[in-house]
Amino acid sequence: MRSKVAHGVLRAVDCTAARDVPGVVGAWSAADLPDLPPVPYTLLAGLSTEEAVAGREWSALVKDRVRYPGEALAVVLGEDRYRAEDGVAEVTATIDPLPAVVTPSAALKDSVRLFDGMSNVVLRGEAGEPVDPAVWEGAAAVVEATYRQQLLMPSPMECRTVLAVPDGDRLTVWSGHQMPHRLRRELAALLGWSADRIRVVVPDTGGAFGSKSAAFPEFVAVAHLAVKLGRPVRWIEDRLESMLVATRGRGQDQRVRLAADADGRLLAYELSIDADVGAYPHLGAGLPMQTAWMAAGAYTTPHVHATLRSVLTNTMVTYPYRGAGRPEAAIAIERTMDLLARRLGMDPVELRRRNFIPPDAFPYETPVGRVYDSGNYAAALDLALETLDHDRWRAEQARRRTDPDALPLGIGISCYVERSGGEAGGLHEFGSLQVTEDGRITARCGAAPSGQGHETVFPALVAKFLGVPEAQVRLIEGDTDEQPEGLGSFASRSAQVDGALFQHLANLLIEEARTRAAGLWELPVDQVAWTDGSVHTAHNGSALMDLGELVKHTGPLRIEDRFETGQAFPFGAHAAVTEVDPDLGLVNILQLVTVDDCGVILNPAVVRGQAYGSALQGIGQALYEGMQFDDDGVPHVASGFLDYLLPTFTEVPPIEAKDTHTPSPNSPLGAKGAGESGCIGTPAAIANAVADALPAVDPELLQMPLTPDRILRALRASTHEEDVR
Structure with missing residues (x-):
């Protein structure tokens, strides 16, 4: 039984009527289960910190305060799901609503605090050194921008699942999970058992994308009740439930500043991140540091400084989602490279080539502390442009700009570097x-x-x-x-x-x-x-x-x-051609080229499938996907995927997936990760292509997802400014 409000004080939960429903085995609120353990927090790969979690308990069932819509108030067990649903309908709850904050900018004011007497900022981070003001003052060109990386839902084909079966002094748990040994360890700690008393089995699972690697509130309740009752307990998340309370991805407000000399040589880059980490800091407070650590991108920028504030909001927790911090970094630097090229009157391709880390510079330590293992960024970009037939599209763009009846056409590129394998201690x-x-x-x-x-x-x-x-x-x-x-x-x-x-x-x-x-x-x-x-x-x-x-x-x-093994740093170059209908605000991708380098390819068919799949998710972020909220903080998901749009087969553009091969010296096979490339490289390429098609539009108005409404608003704003001038 889930809260229908995003934020409020819980006064009472009454499960009495639910227990009388035929086929209901039991119904409990937090008050009925005083020994129900809280949700564990994780220090794995710096996802959270003890300081961030201290004083901010995440109860498996709400004890006193609702902090995100759909947070569980009671759990009902039935002989089957239908009887359990009938029981849930009989549970009543009294909640005094409180104002809700669903963006970092609103939460930073601390006028609405998720935990009394405690700031909504749970973690501050930094990578690199502050840039001397003289660098900005002496630069020939400085561009600044703000970007909103919207909250996304990972949307795996199969939602979360868990089945706990007690057998004597052991508990067997089946779950679609990415880290079975972590789940075993966390459940053992929650139950106060030794790990050898728990067996976790992960059968074939229909997708995860980062969203299935924790012990969630529902998992805690299922394991606790299975042991308490001595019988199997199962929870299978349905799609609407998943859209309401499964983990989110991305969710950053970014401010950037980029400087170059008159020849287009980069001088300095600053990235400030206000990250939405959801209502509890247990799973992802430190995750946005991945963005800070990858801020430098593919370039030899001498000075790079990234700062971070992880902020609590009245939303379900933000957690790793395919790319996990690296798409946010790539989008910020790659969109800003195009802004700088426009300011300098330079070809965006040439600006990138002029600043690439050269192949003979590896291993290369960036100003934000990453040590890239190997790379040939220019080769990936050259192959992308050749595959795209870049010159032909530029000629077509020039023709359309002289034809008043032709739709505007734009070409966008995005060069990225990412980290694969994990962090130190988890490789x-x-x-x-x-x-x-x-x-x-x-x-x-x-x-x-x-x-x-x-x-x-x-x-x-x-x-x-x-x-x-x-x-x-x-x-x-x-x-x-x-x-x-x-x-x-x-x-x-x-x-x-x-x-x-x-x-x-x-x-x-x-x-x-x-x-x-x-x-x-x-x-x-x-x-x-x-x-x-x-x-x-x-x-x-x-x-x-x-x-x-x-x-x-x-x-x-x-x-x-x-x-x-050691860390590896896959890379690539993606290129997109889009046309924009200025009357309808529709964006049509005419061609998408992905060139990715994952070192030595072990299975070409699998790598190709990963490239296509992640590119489709990148298209989703660029054009379709994004959490929308009512004024009271409740998300628009009542109609399922009619409210949260995913690209379907009819939205798939022509995609050409290519690859280059730069082996990693940090792994004996020379292989690097291949699974996240499209999520990282594709969004900025599409956004840059749309901005290139609409040169009179302020690029800051072109925030993802680039829906028809946003395109039309940006066009109207630019027309108004022109009329004023």
Whole structure:
């Protein structure tokens, strides 16, 4: 039973009538469950801090104050969902509404405080050093702008799920989750159990995009009640529920300043971020630091300074969403590069080329502290322009500008750098390879599947490393009983980290097989070789034995280990051509080109699928998606995806996905993450193309999503200014 208001004081919750509904097993408010644990906070990869959380408890059921619309007031258990829904309809609650703040700018005033006596600013951060005022004063050109990165919903195909089944002194939990070992650890802490009493299983999952890697309030309630009642308890989120209370992504107000000399050489860049982190700082207060750390982009700007304020608002929590801070950084710098090019009267392509970090400068430490591993940014941009046929479109643009009946056409580019693999302390993974007497190999790792193609990529890698047929290898992941330790799947880490782990394990297995064979044949190890899944004598190959036979003679063979890689920095260049209907405000993407570099590509089909999928989500941010709120802070989601628009098949433009290949020296495979490229590179390319099509319009009025209403408002504002002049 969820709150219908965004902010208010909870006076009473009455579950009495719900308990009388046939088929209802029980109904509880927070007062009925005094031992219900609160939602845990996470320090993983700097997502939050103890200081941010202190004094700001997030109760699984509201105790005294509602802080976001849809926050759970009571939980009703039924024999099936229908009876539980009937029970919810009988729960009554009394809430005294309070004013709601749903943007950082409103929350920063602290006139409405989410926690009494405490500021809405829960974290301040900084990357780089403040820029000397003399740099700005001596610059030939300085541009300033503000951008709003709207709140987005990750919108996976499958919403959140959890099923908890008690069995004796153990609890088995099934969930569509990105980090099963983290979920096991957090549930164990909540229940006061040792971790070995909990098993978490992640079956095939229909998408995640970052939104399924925490222990949410509903998970806490489900696990607690399953143990309390000694029976299975299940919660499956429906779509409207997900749109109301699942995590959000993005949500930043940004102020930028960029300076250059007369030749277009960048001198300094400032980025100020006011980040909407939702009603509780438990999951993502530190997440916007990813934007600050990637502020420099692909350029050799000598001075870069980024500052951050993480601000509480009366919305569901902001959390990692595909790209997680890097799209916000790329959009800010890439839109501003176009503003600077316009100010200097310079081609946006030339401005970028003039300031790229050159290939021979890697590893390259940026002024905000990132150390880029490798890159060839100019090559990616050149391929994007060639694929787009940039000169032809520029000629068409010039023609249209002389034709009063032609729709305005614009060309936009966006060059990005992102971080993949995770942060220091989280760049490792655990796994094992086990061989049975029939020669079959079972590969295990701490990853979790949500549609990335692990079942295709990982067995193929193991087979390649060992020289055996792919059909001989089976993958097991997402099960904490099968793999006792693990981190999970997030931050575009699967190929880069887990792939390298399997290479490492394969090498260990080969060495163990050679050692066993040497003992069996009474030979020195250096006289035993490995070829295509078999050991043999090194000189004449007179003795030959495959893995299955070796296990039969020497006993069970299992290799397990922990392996760590370094950070990697994928990059790319995206280009878009758009036309804008000035009468209807409609934006039509005529062509979209994505060129991404994820180092060594392990499976071209999977990488291509990731490029298309993330590009579609980038189109969604640029043109369609964004949370809208009533004056009282309640989001417009009553009609589902009629209120929150996603690009469908009919909105998919022609997309050409290309790639360049710059291996990472920080991972043995040379692979970098490939899963987030389109979300990072595509939005700014489209926004820049729309601004290029409407040169008389103030670019700051062209805030995403570029809906017809916003386009028309921007056009009317520019017409009014022209009339005044």
